[in-house]
Amino acid sequence: MATLTQTGPTPGTPAVTTGPKPILGDVRDAGRQSLIYLFLLVPMAALAAAVPFAWNTGLLSWTDIGLAVGFYLLTLHGVTVGFHRLFTHGSFNPNRPVKIALAILGSMAVQGPLITWVADHRRHHAFSDKEGDPHSPWLFGTSALALTRGFWHAHMGWMFQPRNTSNEERFAPDLRRDRDLVMVDRLFWVWTVATFFLPAVLGGLIAGSWTGAATAFFWASLVRVSALHHATWSTNSICHMIGERPFKSRDKAANFWPLALLSGGESWHNSHHADPTCARHGVKRGQIDTSARIIWFMERAGWVSDVKWPRPERFAKLVAD
Incomplete structure (x- = not known):
């Protein structure tokens, strides 16, 4: 089968290396593929069991809820502000502590190592809703x-394919040159252990019991990780199928307001694909974008600079006919 190639960088993403290097990676080894199944399906099983578990046992405390919400918000914005807007699209320049903190928090979402995540997402933008897009719902x-098959593929099916879709050398050479990010990437297993066991430790200490540790592990580790997985995956699936398309883009990305809060503003997806490097995705008045608000706060604090805020004149030219 012929390998896919790209002739140049995609608008809205940091430049990738030139030349006819293949996009598709090697076949994943059995151990890595097994870990993908483990860290996707076990939390999903907990999410599916969450309501009957709480109903039948009553084992859900305010501590569990607080830890689940707190870790959800931290890891959500690690992905949206860090993995996506910073490392994939270069929407702002952070100082070193912020850069490292966002890389670690994004890794704790358990969506894959940093460099692999960024390479996959840059590839998505390079071939959005065309052959070569790793998770378009329109490929079939x-x-x-x-479209039913496409929804499953875009939402999570693509991750179970045995072939690695990312090509880090081609799509993320800048991250591979950053020693801090390479170290965070290599220590992905540490952040994975931390994201599952820190809530349990805190829950046990606050409740003063092993039961408190166990319920915190269930709600604030397993259920929280899976809930965030589905919020992120919905941007790949739902937000490329239904919603409003007020701006011109070269794909089917759409704004889907019901997901705005859960996704940290990522579901203003048409706006994002119209201007990928923009730090704010909810560019219209009233569009909730907590990720942009965090970037705004960090800019005011002097922690980040060169923020690419929306330019009204640019979006005026992008209004769909």
């Missing part, structure tokens, strides 16, 4: 059956 056609 437009019939009801094809």
Whole structure:
């Protein structure tokens, strides 16, 4: 089968290396593929069991809720502000502590190592909703059956494919040259252990019991990780299928307001694909974008600079006909 190639950098993403290097990576080894199943399916099983578990046992405390919400917000914005707007699109320049903190918090979302995540997402923008896009819902056609298959593929099915879709050398050479980010990437297993066991330790200490540790592990570790997985995956699936498209983009990305709060503003997806490097995705009045608000706060604190805020004249030219 012929390998896919790209002839140049994608607008809105940091430059990638030139030349006919293949996009598709090697076949994943059995151990890595098994870990993907483990860290996706076990939290998902907990999420599916969450309501009957709480109903039948009553084992859900305010400590569990507080830890789940707190870790959700920290890791959510590690992905949205860090992995996505900073490391993928270069929407702002951080100081070193902020850069490292965002890389660690994003890793604690358990969506894959930093450099792999960024390479996959840059590839998505390079081939958005075309052949070569790792998670477009439109790759199989437009019939009801094809879109059902496409939704599953875009939402999570693409991660179970045995072939690695990222090509870090091609799509993330800048991150591979950053010693701090390479170290965070290599220590992904540490951040994975931390994200599952820190809530349990805190829950046990606050409740003063092993039961408190166990319920915190269930709610603030397993259920929280899976809930964030699905919020992120919905941007790949739902936000490329339904919603409003007020701006011109070269794909089917759409704004889907019901997901705005859960996704930290990522569901203003048409706006993002119209201007990928923009630090604010909810560019219109009233569009909730907590990730942009965090970037705004860090800019005011002097922790980040060169923020690429929306330019009204640019978006005026992008208004869809």
